[in-house]
Amino acid sequence: MGLVGIYSFPKSGNTWLRVILGYLMQRDALQIPDLHNQPLSDAEEYRGFRFFKHHGGQNFKVWNGQKLETTHVIHIRRNPLDVFVSYLNFISDNVTGTAPIKFASVDDIAGTDLFNLYFSTFITTGHVAIDFAYITGSYFENNTFWMTQKEVPVILLKYEDLLSNALQNLAPLRDLLQIDDESIETALRQAEIATRPDGKFFWKQREKNYAQYLTQEQIDLFVKYRGDESLSLGYSFDS
Numbered sequence: 001m002g003l004v005g006i007y008s009f010p011k012s013g014n015t016w017l018r019v020i021l022g023y024l025m026q027r028d029a030l031q032i033p034d035l036h037n038q039p040l041s042d043a044e045e046y047r048g049f050r051f052f053k054h055h056g057g058q059n060f061k062v063w064n065g066q067k068l069e070t071t072h073v074i075h076i077r078r079n080p081l082d083v084f085v086s087y088l089n090f091i092s093d094n095v096t097g098t099a100p101i102k103f104a105s106v107d108d109i110a111g112t113d114l115f116n117l118y119f120s121t122f123i124t125t126g127h128v129a130i131d132f133a134y135i136t137g138s139y140f141e142n143n144t145f146w147m148t149q150k151e152v153p154v155i156l157l158k159y160e161d162l163l164s165n166a167l168q169n170l171a172p173l174r175d176l177l178q179i180d181d182e183s184i185e186t187a188l189r190q191a192e193i194a195t196r197p198d199g200k201f202f203w204k205q206r207e208k209n210y211a212q213y214l215t216q217e218q219i220d221l222f223v224k225y226r227g228d229e230s231l232s233l234g235y236s237f238d239s
Helices: 014-024 080-091 113-125 131-138 139-148 159-171 172-176 181-194 218-230
Strands: 004-005 049-054 072-079 155-156
Touching: 004 014, 014 049, 014 072, 014 181, 072 139, 072 159, 080 113, 080 139, 080 218, 113 131, 113 218, 139 155, 139 218, 155 159, 155 172, 159 172, 159 181, 172 181
Parallel strands: 004 049, 004 072, 072 155
Antiparallel strands: none
C-alpha cells in the first residue's frame, strides 16, 4: 500500500487539497490526518493509498520518532506575498491569536509600523511564525526542497493553477489514483462549498490578494532581496 504526503508551506493550500481528497474518498477530511495534531494511524486506505497532511520539508521520512514510509508526495506552492498576508491573518486574533505581537486583523495593521515589522521578518527569515519555523524551514527552503528532491515522486501543484482550472491541473492526481474526471469534478464542487471564503481560516482565496495590503515600495523591496528565489519557484512581480 502506498503512503502519500500532502505537503506545503503553511497557508499555501494543502488544507484545500485535503478536503478535496476527503470528498474523493467519500470520507471526512480528518481521515487524512494532519500529523501536527493527529496520529498516522488515523489514515484510511483509498484505491491502494493512505494520505496524510504535513508542513515539513527535508526530514520528511521521520515524524515524532516514527518512520514514514512515504511513497509519493503531493506538494502545493503559492505566491510568497499571498502566503505572507494569509499567514498574517492566520496568526491574528481573527483566527488563532498566536502572533508574537498581538493584533486584531490584517486590515487593522495594514500600513502601520507593526505590519512593516512582520513584513521585514518575512523578507529576512521567510517566515512569520518563528516558533513553527523549525518544522517547515523558511518559505524558500521548504518550496525549493520539494521542487528539487529526487527521493520520492512528487506531484507539483500551484495554488493559482487550481484557482484557474482545478480539474485540468489535478490530472496527475487523477492518474495516480486511476479515477475519472467526473469523480474529481464532484469532489471539487463539494470542496468549494466546504471551503468557501469565510473571512477567517478560509480568508480570501484569491490570487494577488497581497496587492491590497502591500505598497509598490514594499513589493520592490521584496523583489530586491527575494526576487530571484521567487522567480525560481515560478513567481514574478510587477515593478
